Amino acid sequence: MKVGSLTLRNPLIAASGCFGYGTEYADVIDLSMLGGIAVKGLFLAEREGHPPPRIVETPAGMLNAIGLQGIGVHRFIAEKMPELRARGAVVIVNICGTTIQEYVELSRILSDVEGVAALELNISCPNIKEGGNVVRAVRAVTHLPVIPKLTPNVTDVSSIAKAAEEAGADAVSLVNTFLAMAIDVETRRPRLSNIVGGLSGPAIRPIAVRMVYECRQAIGIPIIGMGGIATAADVLEFIIAGASAVQVGTANFADPLIWPKLLDGVLDYLGRHKIAAISHLTGTIDTSAREKEWISS
Numbered sequence: 001m002k003v004g005s006l007t008l009r010n011p012l013i014a015a016s017g018c019f020g021y022g023t024e025y026a027d028v029i030d031l032s033m034l035g036g037i038a039v040k041g042l043f044l045a046e047r048e049g050h051p052p053p054r055i056v057e058t059p060a061g062m063l064n065a066i067g068l069q070g071i072g073v074h075r076f077i078a079e080k081m082p083e084l085r086a087r088g089a090v091v092i093v094n095i096c097g098t099t100i101q102e103y104v105e106l107s108r109i110l111s112d113v114e115g116v117a118a119l120e121l122n123i124s125c126p127n128i129k130e131g132g133n134v135v136r137a138v139r140a141v142t143h144l145p146v147i148p149k150l151t152p153n154v155t156d157v158s159s160i161a162k163a164a165e166e167a168g169a170d171a172v173s174l175v176n177t178f179l180a181m182a183i184d185v186e187t188r189r190p191r192l193s194n195i196v197g198g199l200s201g202p203a204i205r206p207i208a209v210r211m212v213y214e215c216r217q218a219i220g221i222p223i224i225g226m227g228g229i230a231t232a233a234d235v236l237e238f239i240i241a242g243a244s245a246v247q248v249g250t251a252n253f254a255d256p257l258i259w260p261k262l263l264d265g266v267l268d269y270l271g272r273h274k275i276a277a278i279s280h281l282t283g284t285i286d287t288s289a290r291e292k293e294w295i296s297s
């Protein structure tokens with residue numbers, strides 16, 4: 001299937017930061033049966049990330065403040081890409097920069113690497129406010145599909161999506177995690193060493209679905225939706241709200257074998273509803289029926 005200029009095996013992509021560099025899961029699951037793999041966010045250089053505790057379980061979700069720990073782009077290309085290529089993975093490289101120049105440099109380097117299918121730009125980093133400028137600068141130096149990943153920590157996500165589209169994005173992915181915190185009341189200390197972190201998992205799903213729906217009204221480019229997907233019905237909810245494909249993050253930690261189950265559930269739904277291709281389902285939410293029900297009740 002196609003998402004803009006990106007070709008995927010199916011609509012299910014492993015979300016960045018929740019599937020390592022892909023190679024860690026190669027013995028658990030056939031990487032070539034995933035729609036794609038968004039690898040852990042990469043900077044130019046290696047990074048250590050935050051000290052522990054970096055993860056806290058919360059009701060219907062988790063909080064993390066990993067601090068974008070990573071091996072850096074050069075080690076990724078040398079140590080991970082050969083295996084990802086050999087295993088037939090569709091590799092989406094998630095990149096992160098502290099300056100626009102760093103995004104540009106990363107994009108240049110990765111554009112020449114065989115087997116990289118797309119660039120996902122993590123423009124949720126706190127130091128980078130001008131997401132549109134990042135997209136425009138990256139667009140100018142790469143032939144790869146450019147997919148900015150949007151933060152939900154804004155008042156109006158659809159205006160950010162619109163800016164990304166105008167800057168030349170091929171698609172947008174949303175959402176990243178929600179800024180959140182948890183406190184141990186006995187010690188009165190924050191549960192994360194970084195004090196605040198990002199909330200993910202089923203707790204955020206209804207908000208993420210609403211954001212995908214809002215962005216679908218505002219932009220013409222495809223949307224890759226995510227946030228708390230754990231079942232096939234969750235996948236379908238995002239697609240019906242307006243996503244062309246989805247990513248699954250936190251649920252993969254609980255069940256790394258979730259992928260065939262999600263895919264089977266989606267195929268079963270398409271069969272039952274006599275829908276020839278999942279692309280026919282994108283954005284098909286029927287709001288008029290809901291309005292009528294409401295008026296008549």
Ligand SMILES: Cc1cc2nc3c(=O)[nH]c(=O)nc-3n(C[C@H](O)[C@H](O)[C@H](O)COP(=O)(O)O)c2cc1C
Binds near residue numbers: 064066
């Ligand atoms: C432990 C952890 C690490 C993450 N690391 C990244 C990252 O490096 N880059 C990024 O763009 N998103 C990162 N994310 C966000 C996820 O890709 C995803 O947007 C978010 O978790 C919502 O999806 P989910 O509820 O299915 O997990 C991370 C999430 C978690 C839980």
